[in-house]
Amino acid sequence: MLRSSSVRILAVLALVFIETLSVGSAAAWDRRVKRGELIALANCARCHAVARFGSSPLREAPPFRALHERYPVGDLAEALVEGITTGHPTMPEFRLEPDEADALIAYMKSLAN
């Protein structure tokens, strides 16, 4: 027989569990965004504005925070891994590891809000 106190304990345990899960994934997301920021700073910032403000050092390079206005930035994942070739000679070809591409996209998404 289930007494009401054990039901309450179960409910509390379930809540704690759910909270731990969401806190855990938020922290993982933050780490990914941070890593993406470092990748952007190291590889892209000499041409693109990679922060929330400021203009691109290279005028033709779109600021990263504007990319999400053109298309869902998640769509870039494949291009980042297979090598972005914009067809513009000023942009060097990049190939990232899939987890690096994930991180970079997480960072771009973080710029969108």
Ligand code: HEC
């Ligand atoms: C040497 C300068 C340079 C560097 C470094 C550079 N880019 Fe670019 N990138 C450009 C230029 C210039 C364009 C604009 C091309 C155009 O649309 O005319 C561009 C365009 C883009 C676009 C838009 C493509 C489109 O069709 O909408 C993306 C996405 C992009 N770059 C991502 C990156 C990423 C990610 C990095 C770092 C890994 C990076 N770029 C590094 C110069 C650069």
